[in-house]
Amino acid sequence: MDLRRGGKTAIDRIMKAYGFTTKQALCDKLGISSSTLANRYTRDSLPTDFIVQCAIETGASVEWLAFGTENNQQVSPPSQAITEQHHQDVADSIHSIAQKSPNEIKINLNQGGKAAIERLVEAYGFTTRQALADHLGISKSTLANRYLRDTFPADWIIQCALETGASLIWLTIGKGQKFDNLSNNVRPIHRKHIVDGELIDASFFMLDTNLFTQPLNSPIAISFANKTYIADMAFSEIVDGEWLVIIEGKSSIRKITRIPVGMVKVTNSSSDFECSIDEIEFIARCHSVVVNNI
Template sequence: MFDGQHKIHPFAYQGGKDITQRLEKALKTKGNMGLAKVLGISRATISTWHQRNQTPFEVVVRVHLATGASLKWLILGEGEMYVSDDSNAGRNTVNLPYFSFKDGDLVEEEKLQFDRRYLESKRVLVSDNLIVVAKNGDLVFVDKSFDKAISGQYLIKIDGDVSINSLQKLPGNKVAIEFSNSTVQLDERDIEVLGKVISN
């Protein structure tokens, strides 16, 4: 128990690039642009952190709550990214399979750890079919139990290439699919549905 008679001295908080490199690792992003997109901030803000060696405390807490990454590791550079001996870790966090796109393929990366409360806030139900996919710097949650397109965004395979696209089922076994702001119709047999995006 903490003795209130003793002073709490400031910690040696790190800032600038030390922080952003760990934020990128925790969020599985690359570069200032990827980090800015996931956090909803400007690249100029990140540049300011670097120039002034600032510690973005609010962002660090946000990433900690969303991913379960250790606060000590994020802002002090001490210990491991995830505290494995935390008595609450098993109950409050979940590891999800994580994938990225590379040349039309889906490549499995290290699993990502999420705080269950964060997933609940996004109405994401954890199951054996849930995966996380990196799309244009964002993380999207995909439920692999969906194998038919009705309406929404889906993880699909066409001619061997994997992508995430908006689909709409049409009469006559047709599917409308969006490609770069244009819509085309395909026979549903030409599309393999690998899962549905349930939150991003």
């Protein structure tokens, strides 16, 4: 998605969402000068900070405010789950929080960057800020600079909300539910790709826990060979089945069969071999697989 252009039409939609008929009314609402708004309008840069504030205050769809559509083709697959009901849920959540604690709804887009970035990491299911930087296509120094300056990342907030379906108000101020459009049984889990034997962080996977008869204590999704494996990193013993393993420093998904004594047969689609169970590092036991990786 391109969050750099489209400022003119976005500002027009922001005015429509607020119900304003003049740009001066919008300036008064946002607390900015007419020259500042005129400059943003002329440059046509997407006003991500205005969009975040407008979406939270009016309940308007971020996707509509930014792109003028509810189903923009540039948005990655996870955002397809964002529906009109979700946007209504966001608005309802804002109003509900405001009614319970009216003094807690304070939006200051000039600060709060550190906490917001930590919530971005959490929403994507990453474990490090470096993984977030890689996903956003920015340098580690760029992320570190915003973090240290506490600069509010409105552009990243919008991208994360569209890609993950995370609540905009939670991403912005940390209030309400993280994923208020999801059932209690659906939650994001860490996801990794196997590339040339290396495990690479890859955003998240939305897991419906109702699909499993036994709970997964430490679930993880692994994308490998056009499949996504749902595995559990918590296990008490090595049993027959498919596993995420490390063999001589390389990660892969292999079928493991126990054989006497203290030995295993290791199989994949092209070969098999036998070795001591101690020669393999077992990372996670696979419980299901989704063909045609999404």
